[in-house]
Amino acid sequence: MANFSLAPTSKRxxxxxxxxILFSAAALSVVVTIGxxxxxxIPAVAFLREVPIVEFLTxxxxxxxxEPASFGVLPLVVGTLWTTVIALxxxxxxxLGIAIFLSEYASRRNRKFIKPVIxxxxxxxxxxxxxxxxxxFTQTILKSxxxxxxxxxxxxxxxxxxxxxxxxxxxxxxxxxLNAVPQGLRQGSFALGANKMQTTIKVVIPAxxxxxxxxxxxxxxxxxGETMIVSLAAGNRPNISLNPLEGAxxxxxxxxxxxxxxxxxxxxxxxxxFAVGALLFLLTLLINLISIRLVRxxxxxY
Amino acid sequence: xxxLINKTNHEHTPLALIFLSLLWFxxxxxxxxxxxxxxxxxxxxxxxxxxxxxxxxxxxxxxxxGARAAILGTLFVVSVAALMxxxxxxxxxxxxxxxxxxxxxxxxxxxxxxQNLSAVPAIVFGMLTLGVLQILGFxxxxxxxxxxxxxxxLVMPVIILTTREALRAVPQEIRAGSLALGATExxxxxxxxLPAAIPSIATGTILAISRAIGEAAPxxxxxxxxxxxxxPNGLLAGFTTLPIQIFGWSSAxxxxxxxxxxxxxxxxxxxxxMMNGLAIYxxxxxxxxx
Numbered sequence: 358m359a360n361f362s363l364a365p366t367s368k369r370x371x372x373x374x375x376x377x378i379l380f381s382a383a384a385l386s387v388v389v390t391i392g393x394x395x396x397x398x399i400p401a402v403a404f405l406r407e408v409p410i411v412e413f414l415t416x417x418x419x420x421x422x423x424e425p426a427s428f429g430v431l432p433l434v435v436g437t438l439w440t441t442v443i444a445l446x447x448x449x450x451x452x453l454g455i456a457i458f459l460s461e462y463a464s465r466r467n468r469k470f471i472k473p474v475i476x477x478x479x480x481x482x483x484x485x486x487x488x489x490x491x492x493x494f495t496q497t498i499l500k501s502x503x504x505x506x507x508x509x510x511x512x513x514x515x516x517x518x519x520x521x522x523x524x525x526x527x528x529x530x531x532x533x534x535l536n537a538v539p540q541g542l543r544q545g546s547f548a549l550g551a552n553k554m555q556t557t558i559k560v561v562i563p564a565x566x567x568x569x570x571x572x573x574x575x576x577x578x579x580x581x582g583e584t585m586i587v588s589l590a591a592g593n594r595p596n597i598s599l600n601p602l603e604g605a606x607x608x609x610x611x612x613x614x615x616x617x618x619x620x621x622x623x624x625x626x627x628x629x630x631f632a633v634g635a636l637l638f639l640l641t642l643l644i645n646l647i648s649i650r651l652v653r654x655x656x657x658x659y
Numbered sequence: 660x661x662x663l664i665n666k667t668n669h670e671h672t673p674l675a676l677i678f679l680s681l682l683w684f685x686x687x688x689x690x691x692x693x694x695x696x697x698x699x700x701x702x703x704x705x706x707x708x709x710x711x712x713x714x715x716x717x718x719x720x721x722x723x724x725g726a727r728a729a730i731l732g733t734l735f736v737v738s739v740a741a742l743m744x745x746x747x748x749x750x751x752x753x754x755x756x757x758x759x760x761x762x763x764x765x766x767x768x769x770x771x772x773x774q775n776l777s778a779v780p781a782i783v784f785g786m787l788t789l790g791v792l793q794i795l796g797f798x799x800x801x802x803x804x805x806x807x808x809x810x811x812x813l814v815m816p817v818i819i820l821t822t823r824e825a826l827r828a829v830p831q832e833i834r835a836g837s838l839a840l841g842a843t844e845x846x847x848x849x850x851x852x853l854p855a856a857i858p859s860i861a862t863g864t865i866l867a868i869s870r871a872i873g874e875a876a877p878x879x880x881x882x883x884x885x886x887x888x889x890x891p892n893g894l895l896a897g898f899t900t901l902p903i904q905i906f907g908w909s910s911a912x913x914x915x916x917x918x919x920x921x922x923x924x925x926x927x928x929x930x931x932x933m934m935n936g937l938a939i940y941x942x943x944x945x946x947x948x949x
Contacts, residue, residue, distance in 0.1 A: 372845045376758060382750035383759070383766075386773050386819070389812055393783060396790025454685025462682060471686065473939070478693060480866075480931055482873025484902040485700070485924045488909045492917060493699045521692050554675040575778060582780025584876035585902075589909055609782055609876070616785070616880040622793065634786045638779065645778040649771065 400631035419595040421629045432595035436605035440516040441580040447520025452527025460535035479525035487589030490518035510592025510604030523576045534568020571651035578644040584609040608637045704921030716888040721915030728887040729904035739807035748818030756826040777816035784813045785877030801882040804894045809877040814867040821863025825856040858945035865938040875902035
């Protein structure tokens with residue numbers, strides 16, 4: 358008994374190695390972010406050496422391929438903003454409506470049937486959404502059924518279809534937030550004589566507000582970064598007009614379109630791509646950080 | 660007392676009914692959209708949904724064009740991407756969920772970073788891959804390796820997040836029991852925790868891979884919109900994929916190409932539906948409720 362010891366019989370060096378490998382896999386994600394920053398910022402800085410940053414951010418004419426070239430990014434920003442606003446005004450009411458229905462009204466059986474259908478919307482590739490927007494939504498719904506004066510490309514068509522694409526994102530995060538509201542709050546409200554609608558609107562939704570806000574913010578991030586729908590259905594003409602029936606080019610639309618052409622590595626044209634890409638990345642980074650912070654808030658609340 | 664007796668009237672005030680019908684309307688809109696989308700694609704593409712779509716290469720003559728190179732390209736590029744990203748993603752998740760000290764600043768930074776990466780626009784991963792290929796000294800950007808790398812980086816955060824959730828769902832008692840019997844942390848993780856979480860991890864991984872199958876934006880940047888009339892035959896071969904082929908055909912002026920785009924969309928949706936079905940099957944069949 359004198360030799361009895363609880364100390365490990367071997368040092369198990371192999372386990373340290375395994376731990377090291379697992380850690381490097383996790384740390385790789387940081388390398389990816391650094392890689393993104395480097396691959397975007399290096400050409401972007403080269404671009405800003407030729408085009409002053411004030412001209413880039415405040416100029417109202419985007420014509421990088423014309424002579425004389427003009428590098429005002431505002432038309433692209435307006436295009437992105439416009440499609441995002443239209444998408445959100447479709448996605449927020451529908452997504453929120455579905456989330457409220459699922460968490461407050463639906464029976465277990467209904468929920469089991471409805472959730473996979475909504476998840477299907479999330480699984481459709483964006484290029485298919487884009488094709489549908491270009492061929493069916495613009496041609497059949499907008500032109501034939503609603504007889505709107507719309508060309509082949511329109512911000513309205515791209516924005517609306519993008520809105521449907523974002524519905525599952527908003528619905529599922531909002532539903533999580535609504536489900537996280539303690540049952541006691543609802544029972545208290547019922548006990549005071551409120552009906553289900555009053556309870557939902559005046560008690561449950563306010564309690565879940567930070568989660569719902571996070572869902573909307575994440576929806577904005579997806580809309581800003583979406584590429585295929587806008588490059589197919591919104592067209593490729595930079596346009597600062599506020600008419601939703603006209604086409605416009607977004608930041609992502611420009612990147613995709615410019616990538617189709619063959620520009621030499623290191624040329625101004627090539628660097629333009631990365632300048633717009635860096636702007637896009639920084640914008641979505643800001644939006645994502647806001648969303649992550651809001652989600653943490655509602656996770657901590659209850 | 661009347662309110663207690665007239666419980667139903669109280670729930671069915673006009674306002675409450677309007678509210679409920681608005682909720683129904685939002686569901687109805689989403690479902691209708693889904694039906695119209697599937698219906699119109701089937702109707703548009705039906706005439707070209709035949710063997711030629713699978714066996715013919717792309718062609719400037721629409722009648723003779725097919726998606727063979729694109730279908731094989733998708734299979735090849737996505738398989739390589741999965742081989743790169745699934746092991747690393749699962750290992751990263753194991754570290755973060757089982758070993759990382761949550762109070763450590765760097766670990767918290769890794770978590771925040773992964774959450775952000777999962778919401779970075781897909782097209783940015785294409786730009787990153789362009790940079791990587793340039794550093795590695797590839798002069799040709801349209802190569803299978805590049806496409807796979809872009810898709811691998813794109814879905815890795817998704818795999819990490821779903822794997823972590825799967826590991827978190829394994830009850831703490833399983834780990835405690837194993838440790839109490841004298842197993843080390845590594846043994847506990849690889850012999851108890853991970854096997855118990857495999858069904859959920861498989862479900863999440865299949866869904867992440869379906870996302871890679873449908874993604875087009877980053878590949879556009881790698882010049883995947885090319886005319887390919889051969890089967891992709893190596894990591895450095897040129898490639899195109901099904902979503903990119905759909906994009907190319909949708910932007911072509913001839914109506915026949917739009918029909919082809921619709922047919923290819925139906926094919927792509929069918930593949931993704933099958934993968935979704937598989938994921939749901941695995942979830943229902945193997946997932947344990949603790």
